[in-house]
Amino acid sequence: MTKVKDPKGKNYTDEEIIELYFNRDEEAIRLTEARYGKLIFKVAYNILGDRQYAEQCENDTYLGIWNAIPPERPARFGAFAVRIARCAAISKYREERGKSRIPSGLTVSMEELYGVLGEENELVRKTEDEELKRIINEYVRGLGERRRYIFVGRYYMAESVEEIAKALGITESAVYKELAKIKRGLKKHLEENEVNI
Amino acid sequence: MNKYDKLIDAISDLDADLVAEHLKLKADLNRITEINKNKEETKAQKKSAYTWRRWTLAAACLCLAVIMVAALLPKLWTDPTPPTPSGSDIFYNENGELDENLIFANLSQVVWDTSVTSPEEEKPLGKICEWNGLRLEEELYNKLITAGENDLFAVRLIYDGTKLYERQSAYYKMLDAQAKLDSLKTEAERLEASYDGNDEVLGKELNAVYSDISEMEKQVAENKKLADNGVLTECHDLIRVCGIKASHPIDEYVVMFASKKILNTFSQKIDDEYDKINSSERNPKEGFIFTLAPNYLAEEFSQIVDPPAGGDYDPNEKNKFAYTKLKFYSTETEFSANLDVIREIKKCYNYYDDLTFAVTYSGKIPAEKLEAMKYSDIEQSADGTTVTVTVNCADFDSDALKNLSRDTNVWRIFVSYPEGAEMGFAKDKIYFGWPAYDWDKIYDPVTGTSSGEEMVNDRETILKKIDILMGYDHPKSDDILVAFGVKGTDMDRFETVLKRGINLDYYSMNYDSNFNTMVLHIKREGLNIDEFVKAIQNLSYDKEVGKILVSLPMIKSSE
Numbered sequence: 145m146t147k148v149k150d151p152k153g154k155n156y157t158d159e160e161i162i163e164l165y166f167n168r169d170e171e172a173i174r175l176t177e178a179r180y181g182k183l184i185f186k187v188a189y190n191i192l193g194d195r196q197y198a199e200q201c202e203n204d205t206y207l208g209i210w211n212a213i214p215p216e217r218p219a220r221f222g223a224f225a226v227r228i229a230r231c232a233a234i235s236k237y238r239e240e241r242g243k244s245r246i247p248s249g250l251t252v253s254m255e256e257l258y259g260v261l262g263e264e265n266e267l268v269r270k271t272e273d274e275e276l277k278r279i280i281n282e283y284v285r286g287l288g289e290r291r292r293y294i295f296v297g298r299y300y301m302a303e304s305v306e307e308i309a310k311a312l313g314i315t316e317s318a319v320y321k322e323l324a325k326i327k328r329g330l331k332k333h334l335e336e337n338e339v340n341i
Numbered sequence: 342m343n344k345y346d347k348l349i350d351a352i353s354d355l356d357a358d359l360v361a362e363h364l365k366l367k368a369d370l371n372r373i374t375e376i377n378k379n380k381e382e383t384k385a386q387k388k389s390a391y392t393w394r395r396w397t398l399a400a401a402c403l404c405l406a407v408i409m410v411a412a413l414l415p416k417l418w419t420d421p422t423p424p425t426p427s428g429s430d431i432f433y434n435e436n437g438e439l440d441e442n443l444i445f446a447n448l449s450q451v452v453w454d455t456s457v458t459s460p461e462e463e464k465p466l467g468k469i470c471e472w473n474g475l476r477l478e479e480e481l482y483n484k485l486i487t488a489g490e491n492d493l494f495a496v497r498l499i500y501d502g503t504k505l506y507e508r509q510s511a512y513y514k515m516l517d518a519q520a521k522l523d524s525l526k527t528e529a530e531r532l533e534a535s536y537d538g539n540d541e542v543l544g545k546e547l548n549a550v551y552s553d554i555s556e557m558e559k560q561v562a563e564n565k566k567l568a569d570n571g572v573l574t575e576c577h578d579l580i581r582v583c584g585i586k587a588s589h590p591i592d593e594y595v596v597m598f599a600s601k602k603i604l605n606t607f608s609q610k611i612d613d614e615y616d617k618i619n620s621s622e623r624n625p626k627e628g629f630i631f632t633l634a635p636n637y638l639a640e641e642f643s644q645i646v647d648p649p650a651g652g653d654y655d656p657n658e659k660n661k662f663a664y665t666k667l668k669f670y671s672t673e674t675e676f677s678a679n680l681d682v683i684r685e686i687k688k689c690y691n692y693y694d695d696l697t698f699a700v701t702y703s704g705k706i707p708a709e710k711l712e713a714m715k716y717s718d719i720e721q722s723a724d725g726t727t728v729t730v731t732v733n734c735a736d737f738d739s740d741a742l743k744n745l746s747r748d749t750n751v752w753r754i755f756v757s758y759p760e761g762a763e764m765g766f767a768k769d770k771i772y773f774g775w776p777a778y779d780w781d782k783i784y785d786p787v788t789g790t791s792s793g794e795e796m797v798n799d800r801e802t803i804l805k806k807i808d809i810l811m812g813y814d815h816p817k818s819d820d821i822l823v824a825f826g827v828k829g830t831d832m833d834r835f836e837t838v839l840k841r842g843i844n845l846d847y848y849s850m851n852y853d854s855n856f857n858t859m860v861l862h863i864k865r866e867g868l869n870i871d872e873f874v875k876a877i878q879n880l881s882y883d884k885e886v887g888k889i890l891v892s893l894p895m896i897k898s899s900e
Contacts (some may be wrong), residue, residue, distance in 0.1 A: 183364070223360035230353050234863070254349060255521060276347060277354040284359055289366075296363040300350050311367060320513045 158221040165213035173206045180222060186230040190302035191233035193248030196220070204232040224304070230300065249302035256323060257299070257330075276339060283333045295323050489707055489744070511567035518560040525554045680739050683756055695731045698742070699755040702726060706751065713741040803874055803891075 156164075156175050164172035182200065188201035210230040218224035234327075240246055285294055290312065297303040297311070305323070309316045518787035532547045693715065701705065706728060711719070715738065746754055783879070881889060 220361040223357040276351040
């Protein structure tokens with residue numbers, strides 16, 4: 145496991161950082177920033193498309209983590225931090241969306257999902273939030289490794305197609321193709337589960 | 342909160358392990374990218390050197406061309422007939438650009454390249470024939486029509502990569518725009534339903550949606566035009582649909598390996614798929630330069646063939662023979678090596694009569710390929726997965742074997758060889774013993790020998806014996822004699838076999854008066870022991886050779 149050093153040179157694992165949160169030691173925030181700061185900022189920036197907002201979100205994320213731990217003790221600290229960052233960024237996104245169209249990765253990626261959800265009156269029942277989460281998780285788990293990477297990258301991290309293509313060493317066209325397949329698959333999966341929101 | 346917000350929230354709640362997996366993979370991929378980047382840099386340096394060499398070569402060619410033009414100028418001056426375009430030149434317009442219209446117009450003159458390995462080297466070939474709608478150079482055509490259904494060909498589809506990419510991008514953009522358009526129309530319908538004509542805010546919102554719809558319709562139309570502006574936008578999908586096993590999609594061409602059967606399907610499916618994608622009447626096959634490699638690319642073939650699980654053929658199944666395994670060759674060289682083995686075995690079969698091949702396979706073994714082996718006998722194992730064919734040595738055809746080995750259903754071929762052929766010699770044939778000067782007293786090729794001889798059956802003992810002979814500390818033991826009884830009269834053949842191991846300058850050969858005994862007199866310095874042993878070995882398998890006697894150091898005739 146990778147470790148992050150404090151100014152005195154001591155190495156900290158994720159578990160030790162979490163322990164610092166439990167001890168209400170503010171050093172925990174600095175260590176979190178050292179390890180996950182860039183990632184948190186990037187996720188926020190992908191969603192908001194604005195540097196200032198993203199920085200604001202990054203700070204909100206640290207506060208969010210501080211408030212959440214304790215009582216939470218996340219098994220995967222990185223994913224936990226990213227999730228808080230995403231939630232903070234989406235909250236900001238919704239706040240700003242009413243004013244104008246936000247030219248961000250999230251906007252584009254979610255626009256890609258238009259058409260995935262059925263018409264509101266065409267299916268038999270409303271789907272509860274929890275059930276929708278379960279269904280989405282189930283779908284993502286069923287994807288192959290590459291598509292799973294593309295799904296999480298595009299729709300969770302709001303990464304650009306270019307970035308995903310570069311990471312996977314494939315062309316953007318290939319990523320678009322995969323996205324189209326993912327979209328079709330998701331639509332089918334939602335229909336099979338009679339999802340209506 | 343609209344339904345897409347709910348979807349955003351649901352995605353936000355992805356399980357942490359999925360996100361953690363993504364982060365880990367991302368970190369790993371970054372490392373790989375870094376490694377690749379370093380490799381690319383090295384490659385770029387090499388390419389730079391290569392480019393320099395190319396420019397040097399180009400400059401040299403240019404000089405040569407100037408000289409040639411100068412030489413030809415007077416001739417051209419008197420001959421006003423313009424030169425006929427040849428090769429891929431016919432696809433280029435006056436500006437030197439690849440011109441789609443010219444490609445289509447000149448397809449009947451398309452020259453097919455036989456090489457799939459270097460697409461830049463287009464070479465003009467001969468007559469063009471048509472096989473199931475695919476235009477092929479005559480030689481390839483002949484190979485294709487005579488090939489078995491499962492015979493594999495290397496195929497190269499070349500297309501204008503840039504345009505194809507543009508079309509593909511446009512096609513996907515069109516799909517996206519269409520989806521957005523549908524969504525906007527739904528939104529407009531919803532707003533229209535609640536708009537009573539007085540709500541100013543709603544009116545503005547509706548107008549904004551109408552404006553978006555108009556923009557999106559424009560995008561759909563533009564991208565559709567781009568996507569349709571060509572013969573085929575779904576090349577890679579098409580290949581997938583056709584079920585071709587291996588393909589290497591590159592931006593400008595696709596190389597794949599397909600059996601004749603698949604090629605046939607491919608040819609037909611191109612039409613079907615094209616109809617689905619584009620209703621234009623243009624023949625989609627004309628969008629490609631379709632080339633086949635006349636030679637199998639065995640290396641790729643070996644990757645395609647996935648032998649079923651299981652062990653090797655049991656060599657004990659047939660007691661009479663030991664077996665050598667002819668692997669599925671991965672290269673032509675390897676197969677040639679296997680053929681050499683068979684040639685050796687074939688020599689041994691002068692002693693026996695037949696070669697026996699055990700062919701293990703999955704699925705259905707192609708009868709026509711077995712028949713091509715000209716077998717004299719055939720039997721199938723109880724479980725139906727092995728066929729044993731007996732082929733007379735004289736009928737053995739290496740091409741037929743090669744063809745059989747290339748069948749995707751056939752996964753192992755074993756060829757039998759006489760027992761002991763690799764570790765020793767034919768039994769009861771080789772004797773070491775009496776001094777050479779006595780050989781005529783003790784050796785009777787018809788009735789056998791008297792005491793004093795030692796029969797030798799294995800290579801080690803023979804080598805040991807020869808070693809003793811060569812080191813024999815006798816002042817006059819310069820030479821050795823080999824004597825053997827022969828039944829036939831083809832002395833040239835025996836001589837040929839033996840010459841392999843003996844320097845011609847150092848031997849002499851004599852026959853007895855009845856031509857049933859051959860005596861070889863070999864000087865020590867002319868003897869390559871290993872080759873000599875092999876020569877004796879081969880001789881021992883010759884069915885027309887009786888007993889072989891290798892002498893002790895001879896006493897020179899002058900003594």
